Amino acid sequence: MTGAAIDLRGIGRVHEDATRVVALDGIDLEVPTGRFVSIIGPSGCGKSTLLRIVAGLEEPDAGEVTVCGTTPREAAEQKRLGLVPQQPALLPWLTVLDNVSLPAKVNRRHNREPLPDMRELLRRAGLGDAVHQRPAQLSGGMRQRVAIVRAFGLQPDVLLLDEPFSALDEFTREAQQQQLLELWEERGATVLFVTHSILEAVRLSDSVVVMAPRPGRIVDVVDIDLPRPRTQELIRSPEFHAYELGLRERLRDAFEQNGVAS
Amino acid sequence: MKRVLHPAYWAPLAVLLVLLGVLWQVGADRMPYLLPPLPDVWSALTTDPGYFLHNSWVTLREALLGLLIGFVAAFALAILVSEVTLARRAVMPIAVVLNVTPLVAIAPALVVAFGFGSAPKLIITGLICFFPILINASVGLRSVPEPVLQVFQSVHASRWEVLRHLRIPGSLQYVFAALQIVFPLSVVGAVVAELSAAGSAAGLGSVIQVASSMNRLATVWAAIFVLALMGSLLLLLVTVVERRALRWHEPR
Numbered sequence: 001m002t003g004a005a006i007d008l009r010g011i012g013r014v015h016e017d018a019t020r021v022v023a024l025d026g027i028d029l030e031v032p033t034g035r036f037v038s039i040i041g042p043s044g045c046g047k048s049t050l051l052r053i054v055a056g057l058e059e060p061d062a063g064e065v066t067v068c069g070t071t072p073r074e075a076a077e078q079k080r081l082g083l084v085p086q087q088p089a090l091l092p093w094l095t096v097l098d099n100v101s102l103p104a105k106v107n108r109r110h111n112r113e114p115l116p117d118m119r120e121l122l123r124r125a126g127l128g129d130a131v132h133q134r135p136a137q138l139s140g141g142m143r144q145r146v147a148i149v150r151a152f153g154l155q156p157d158v159l160l161l162d163e164p165f166s167a168l169d170e171f172t173r174e175a176q177q178q179q180l181l182e183l184w185e186e187r188g189a190t191v192l193f194v195t196h197s198i199l200e201a202v203r204l205s206d207s208v209v210v211m212a213p214r215p216g217r218i219v220d221v222v223d224i225d226l227p228r229p230r231t232q233e234l235i236r237s238p239e240f241h242a243y244e245l246g247l248r249e250r251l252r253d254a255f256e257q258n259g260v261a262s
Numbered sequence: 263m264k265r266v267l268h269p270a271y272w273a274p275l276a277v278l279l280v281l282l283g284v285l286w287q288v289g290a291d292r293m294p295y296l297l298p299p300l301p302d303v304w305s306a307l308t309t310d311p312g313y314f315l316h317n318s319w320v321t322l323r324e325a326l327l328g329l330l331i332g333f334v335a336a337f338a339l340a341i342l343v344s345e346v347t348l349a350r351r352a353v354m355p356i357a358v359v360l361n362v363t364p365l366v367a368i369a370p371a372l373v374v375a376f377g378f379g380s381a382p383k384l385i386i387t388g389l390i391c392f393f394p395i396l397i398n399a400s401v402g403l404r405s406v407p408e409p410v411l412q413v414f415q416s417v418h419a420s421r422w423e424v425l426r427h428l429r430i431p432g433s434l435q436y437v438f439a440a441l442q443i444v445f446p447l448s449v450v451g452a453v454v455a456e457l458s459a460a461g462s463a464a465g466l467g468s469v470i471q472v473a474s475s476m477n478r479l480a481t482v483w484a485a486i487f488v489l490a491l492m493g494s495l496l497l498l499l500v501t502v503v504e505r506r507a508l509r510w511h512e513p514r
């Protein structure tokens with residue numbers, strides 16, 4: 001497929017509760033196929049809401065969503081989506097292998113044949129020894145990796161991740177980022193990655209979408225023109241720092257605009 | 263399991279049991295009309311073991327059959343109630359009210375309606391088991407965390423698939439908690455029904471009723487001890503099965 005994997009036009013969303021928070025307002029975003037795009041912004045700016053709309057878990061109140069040329073629900077039905085929520089969301093009574101194999105057992109008609117060898121995927125994610133363990137026996141970082149392997153096992157066209165590494169320590173986080181990149185480069189999926197870490201966004205992304213709260217909106221899209229792989233050396237380079245500083249600046253603007261407006 | 267064999271584990275219980283036995287004997291000496299001497303109870307049990315065995319079996323069968331009926335009905339209704347909001351709003355308030363109604367009180371009415379056969383016993387036992395299972399199972403079926411549901415929604419899992427892969431396995435923990443209550447309770451249900459059916463032919467409840475009308479205290483107490491044993495064994499059975507079924511629950 002060519003063109004945009006994800007196309008958002010004029011998306012608005014107001015949560016139906018007492019606060020009537022405008023979670024999203026006038027969101028336009030086009031994510032070309034195969035790109036790694038991060039969404040960054042202070043908490044409460046609607047990042048998760050946006051992701052849920054792309055995943056077809058929530059309907060926008062205004063605007064149009066297209067995922068792989070169809071509606072999100074159709075994309076879900078055709079098993080073109082892989083979702084990694086903020087918590088690993090594993091089933092405690094299943095082993096690691098059974099957990100990652102479960103999505104292939106539902107909605108079988110639309111499985112992408114041939115199914116990948118899940119043991120092999122787990123092994124490559126460093127979970128070879130944990131195949132028959134249960135989630136309770138794993139560390140937080142390992143659980144998150146299981147959730148990522150589960151999503152990759154679907155061989156999705158679009159991978160949606162909501163702050164998957166935010167609960168991890170700096171060290172584990174770096175290793176996980178590396179593994180995510182390896183899997184992504186191999187499969188060539190389009191990735192929408194929510195984070196609130198500037199470093200993480202610059203390190204991983206082809207472009208970074210900066211959002212601001214109240215109402216949740218996009219204030220900037222920054223393309224990261226850095227070569228891959230992004231080595232430690234590159235991360236310490238002035239170019240990398242320039243991107244970090246630029247993003248930090250944009251985020252501060254977003255905050256201050258909001259402060260003046262309200 | 264080894265731990266259980268260590269004296270530090272069983273000695274306190276043994277000492278207390280001996281103490282209670284002695285107290286019982288002292289009581290029996292002073293008030294022979296209230297407490298039969300323990301040797302009498304023992305001989306009541308052993309002179310006709312077939313009698314107790316037969317009546318125990320009758321009561322146990324009523325209890326387990328009633329429990330099975332109550333379980334199937336309650337679990338089916340729990341699934342309906344957890345899947346259909348309208349059904350939940352209609353059924354749950356009634357279930358809660360019925361739950362606080364002493365079902366023991368309707369036993370005589372059921373005997374009048376259904377006679378001395380096994381029907382009223384199964385109904386009472388089933389009803390007593392019904393509500394703890396309904397309430398726990400319907401909570402358990404709805405206990406699947408939202409993010410897990412979202413992952414399955416994102417691959418377009420059908421309602422049936424969500425039920426089969428997420429909701430039912432996720433409810434087991436809650437269902438077993440109910441079974442812990444309901445297994446011993448099923449014996450209570452069966453005995454109450456037998457006691458209410460004055461002319462019922464068999465079961466430990468009838469044994470108690472007949473023996474107490476004839477002032478045979480030793481037999482009454484023998485039946486009570488058998489009932490206590492039966493309830494305990496049932497509880498032990500659920501606990502063992504639960505350990506095996508929910509092994510994932512305790513990380514090794």
Ligand SMILES: Nc1ncnc2c1ncn2[C@@H]1O[C@H](COP(=O)(O)OP(=O)(O)O)[C@@H](O)[C@H]1O
Binds near residue numbers: 022023042045
């Ligand atoms: N289910 C919900 N019901 C009501 N309000 C919600 C709900 N989910 C999110 N919100 C509100 O919408 C706004 C955006 O939330 P969210 O998308 O979770 O932001 P983020 O992921 O960027 O932290 C917040 O103000 C939040 O309080």
Ligand SMILES: [Mg+2]
Binds near residue numbers: 049
């Ligand atoms: Mg969020």
